[in-house]
Amino acid sequence: MSDNPDKVNVLSVRDAELHRLRRKAWDRGLGPKALTTYQPDIQRKVDIFIKQLNERLGQSMDISKWTMYFSFDIMGRIAFSKDFHQLNEAKEHFAIAAMRDQMAQVGLMGSVPWLMHIMVRIPFLSGATKIFFDYTRKQIEQRREEWHRDATKTPTDVISWLLKANDEGRHLGPPGDEALYDDGRLAIIAGSDTTGATLANILYYLIVNPDKYRRLQKDIDEASKSGDHKSHLPYLEAIIAETLRLKPVVPSGQPRETPPEGLFIDEVWIPGNINVLVPQWVVQRDERNYKRPLEFLPERWIEEGKHLIVDDQAYFPFSIGAYACTGKQLALLQMRTLLRRVASEFDISFAPGEDGRNFDTGAKDTFTMAVPSLPVVFEKRQEPVIEQ
Numbered sequence: 502m503s504d505n506p507d508k509v510n511v512l513s514v515r516d517a518e519l520h521r522l523r524r525k526a527w528d529r530g531l532g533p534k535a536l537t538t539y540q541p542d543i544q545r546k547v548d549i550f551i552k553q554l555n556e557r558l559g560q561s562m563d564i565s566k567w568t569m570y571f572s573f574d575i576m577g578r579i580a581f582s583k584d585f586h587q588l589n590e591a592k593e594h595f596a597i598a599a600m601r602d603q604m605a606q607v608g609l610m611g612s613v614p615w616l617m618h619i620m621v622r623i624p625f626l627s628g629a630t631k632i633f634f635d636y637t638r639k640q641i642e643q644r645r646e647e648w649h650r651d652a653t654k655t656p657t658d659v660i661s662w663l664l665k666a667n668d669e670g671r672h673l674g675p676p677g678d679e680a681l682y683d684d685g686r687l688a689i690i691a692g693s694d695t696t697g698a699t700l701a702n703i704l705y706y707l708i709v710n711p712d713k714y715r716r717l718q719k720d721i722d723e724a725s726k727s728g729d730h731k732s733h734l735p736y737l738e739a740i741i742a743e744t745l746r747l748k749p750v751v752p753s754g755q756p757r758e759t760p761p762e763g764l765f766i767d768e769v770w771i772p773g774n775i776n777v778l779v780p781q782w783v784v785q786r787d788e789r790n791y792k793r794p795l796e797f798l799p800e801r802w803i804e805e806g807k808h809l810i811v812d813d814q815a816y817f818p819f820s821i822g823a824y825a826c827t828g829k830q831l832a833l834l835q836m837r838t839l840l841r842r843v844a845s846e847f848d849i850s851f852a853p854g855e856d857g858r859n860f861d862t863g864a865k866d867t868f869t870m871a872v873p874s875l876p877v878v879f880e881k882r883q884e885p886v887i888e889q
Contacts, residue, residue: 506519506676506680507676507677507679507680508677508679508680508683509679509680509683510680510683510684510686510687511523511524511527511675511684511687512687512691512824513683515758517823519672520823520824521823522671522672522673523672523673523674523675524823524827525666525673526662526663526665526666526673526674527659527662527663527684527827528827529662529666530656530658530659530662530663531659531827531828531830531831533830535656535662536830536831536834538657539578539579539831540834542575542578542579543575543834543835543838544838546571546574546575546578546588547571547838547839547842549588549589550567550570550571550588550839550842551842551843551846553567553588553591554843554846554847554879555881557879558879558880558881559878559879559880560878561852561853561855561876561877561878562852562876562877562878562879563874563875563876564701564704564875564876564877565697565698565701565860565872565873565874565875566593566874567588568696568697568698568700568701568704569587569593569597569693569694569697569698569701570587570588570591570593570697571588571697571700571835571839572692572693572694572695572696572697572700572835573585573587573594573597573689573693573697574586574587574588575693575696575835576688576689576692576693576696577689578658579658579659579688579692579831580658580659580660580685580688580689580692581637581640581641581643581644581658581659581660581685581688582644582647582657582658582660582661583640583644585597595632595636596632596633596636596637597693599629599630599632599633599636600629600633600689600690601694601871602629603629603630603633633686634682634686637682637685637686637689638682638685640685641660641681641682641685644658644660644661644664645660645664645681648660648661648664654668659684659685659688660681660684660685660688663675663681663684664681688828690869691826691828691869692828692831692832694750694869694870694871695750695751695832695869695870696832696835696836698748698750698864698869698870698871698872699741699744699745699748699750699832699836700836700839700840701860701872701875702744702747702748702872703740703741703744703836703840704843704849704875704877705857705860705861705875706740706743706744706747706797707740707844707849708849708850708851708857708877709797709857710797713740713797713799714844714849716736717734717736717737717740717840717844718844718845718882720734720736720737721734721737721841721844721845722845725845734837734841735803736799736803737837737840737841737844738802738837739799739800739801739802739803740799740840741833741836741837741840742799742802742816743797743798743799743801743802744797745818746785746786746791746816746818747785747786747795747797748864748870749781749782749785749818749870750818750869750870751781751818751820751868751869751870752780752781752782752866752870753778753780753781753782753866753868754778754779754780754781754820755778755820755824756776756777756778757776757777757778757779758774758775758776758777759771759772759773759774759775759777760773761773761774763775781817781818782866784815784817785815785816785817785818787815789811789812790810790811790812790815791809791810791811791815792808792809792810792811793809819832843879845882846881846882847879847880847881847882848879848880848881848882848883849877849878849879849880850877850878850880851876851877851878852876852877852878853878855875855876855877857875859873860872860873860874860875
């Protein structure tokens with residue numbers, strides 16, 4: 502951790518122009534062209550996920566673990582072409598376990614970053630952080646060696662897109678080794694924990710609201726019957742959006758600095774150069790912005806339920822502005838692909854003795870949302886619910 506813009510990831514660069522330049526490389530590495538090359542890896546991981554479900558039909562599964570295995574495995578491939586093999590081995594990789602321990606520290610001390618700067622420099626306090634940092638550094642160094650040997654210089658992951666930007670100059674890539682390492686860590690943390698937690702939250706809501714799940718299955722069945730297995734499914738998009746409204750992956754929001762001259766928010770004066778937060782968890786559950794704000798109502802995101810949205814500007818789960826999440830489309834692609842397969846093939850319920858209450862109320866804000874275990878049971882679907 503550092504305040505030096507030459508040593509931090511793109512999200513931590515405060516200078517607007519430097520951030521704009523470095524963001525360009527990220528936008529290419531996670532843009533439409535790059536996403537096309539990542540799709541086979543995503544599909545392979547979906548296939549493995551489905552295989553594991555089929556092998557555990559009728560058994561209790563902690564779906565929070567499995568959605569994390571899924572998202573981290575994909576992001577390892579997309580970040581630096583490394584497969585963590587968590588889905589295959591049904592266990593957490595040691596570096597990912599260390600990263601999740603690190604996030605607990607971030608949650609406790611994120612509001613006092615100077616203390617975090619001290620902690621990572623004290624050996625007996627930085628154990629989990631050091632394990633994760635050392636692992637990602639090793640993988641990135643290996644990826645850089647491969648890149649330099651690659652005569653075609655064709656990017657296949659985020660790190661190689663950043664290396665390509667460095668080769669092209671114009672200050673588009675990470676300005677040094679530490680910045681490159683920190684960008685790699687950012688890709689794993691921001692691109693995995695968030696998607697895994699959201700998938701678990703979606704499955705929780707679909708179990709609690711079986712009518713919503715049946716409606717989704719009906720939409721998928723009808724699209725499949727017409728031979729269109731990749732069509733846009735508005736109700737699936739609505740389910741994802743409603744989950745992100747109620748369970749934003751960065752509940753407290755990200756800090757922003759007020760302008761030097763200060764500003765008024767309503768009638769409250771905020772001095773200049775002050776860090777402020779706009780918590781998505783609060784804003785997106787406020788009855789001034791949404792009718793029936795605490796209810797899971799995907800319909801509010803399609804035409805029939807538009808009246809349930811009072812202020813559509815109160816929805817920003819991927820943040821907004823220049824620092825908005827560049828991996829939004831990648832996250833949505835993963836969730837759409839997996840959920841479509843799951844809903845098409847399985848019925849889901851809580852495991853015996855489970856009611857989901859602890860999962861619903863027990864999440865922790867560790868910068869990203871850390872979700873508790875959620876024991877569920879998957880069964881093969883009965884007959885499709887297509888209406889003639």
